[in-house]
Amino acid sequence: MISVIVAAYNVADYIGPCLASLLVPEAENCEIIVVDDGSTDATPQVIAGYHDPRLRVIRRANGGPGSARNTGLEAARYDYILFVDGDDWVQPELIPTCLAYIQQHPNADLFVFDYVDVMDYGTRDRICEANFWEAKSAPWNKLFRRTLIGDERFDEDIWYEDLAIVRPWVARAKQLIRIDAILYNYRFTRPGSTMNSLDVERLLDLPLAISRCVARIEADPYLLQAERLGLDWKSRLYTVEAFIQGVINRGQQITDRKVRMEYVKQFIEYLAEPECVDTQIVRQHYGRIVSTASRFHLAGAHKAGDLLLHGLGEIKRAIRVSAGLS
Known part of the structure; x- marks a missing residue:
C-alpha cells in the first residue's frame, strides 16, 4: 500500500490536473493525502470538487513545502511513500507500476524513476539511475519505504529543504532499484514556484x-x-x-x-x-x-x-x- 503526499499552495490552475492524474481507476491500494498549505487562491475550492474514497484533505496554516510534506508524513498510514507537488502531474501508470516493483523487490527500501521537465518551449526527458549521484535530489521521482525515512522530517526553516534531506535518504538506502519508466511530469518553468524564484x-x-x-x-x-x-x-x-x-x-x-x-x-x-x-x-x-x-x-x-x-x-x-x- 502506498501513501501519496501532495503538497499544495496557491496552485489553483494546476491542482485539478494533478489530482485527476492520481485518481485514475487503475490506482488501487493507495491513499492520496493533499496538504493545502494555507492557499489564498481558489486551490481549496478546486480540491473540494474531487470526491473519492482514496482522497484525504488536510488544510493548515502556511508553513512552506517542507512543513506541508511533514504534515502528510504524520498522517500517512501505509508502508511506502510518494511525494507529488501540487503543480505537477503523474502518469496514470505511476501507482500500478510502483506496486508491481514492490512485489518484485520486496527488500528494496528506495525506488527511483524517470521524469519529464515541462517547459514553456517544450519538454526534456530526465533519466535517473539507481545510485547516489544520478537519483537526483528531488523527493518526487522516488518511492520510499517508510522505514528508510523513519522519524526524520524535512527541515521547515529553510528553502531547498529537499536537498538537505533527500540525498542522505538516498545514501542510506541499502537496496535502491531503478524503475525503467517516465512516471512524473515536473513543471520546470512555472512562475512563482520555489525553484524559479529569484528571491x-x-x-x-x-x-x-x-x-x-x-x-x-x-x-x-x-x-x-x-x-x-x-x-x-x-x-x-x-x-x-x-x-x-x-x-x-x-x-x-x-x-x-x-x-x-x-x-x-x-x-x-x-x-x-x-x-x-x-x-x-x-x-x-x-x-x-x-x-x-x-x-x-x-x-x-x-x-x-x-x-x-x-x-x-x-x-x-x-x-x-x-x-x-x-
Missing part, C-alpha cells in the same frame, strides 16, 4: 541546505564507506549542488550587476566549506573561462569573476547592438 534571500538558503546535507551524511559512518559515495563525494556535492547551481546558474539570472555581485559574495561566505568547491569539476561542465571566473570568486576577487562570467558577454552584446547586428 535572493531564498537563494541564500542553498548553502545552508548543502551544509545540512553534508552534516547528515557525515554523522552516519555507514554512509561514508568509500564504495557507496566515492572519496570525492563532499567536493562533488559542494561543487555541483551548491556552487554551480547557486553561483553560475542562478547568478546569471540576476541581471543587475551590483545585486548579482553582492549575492555571489554572500553565497560564498555562507558556504560552510568553500574549499570543497572543485573548479576542475566546473571546468568539466562549463569550460576554462567559467572555471577561471569561479576561482576568482572563490578568492574574493568578485569584480574579475563577474567580468569573466557575465561582463564579456554583455560587452559583446553591446558591440553587436551598436553595430546594428542584432
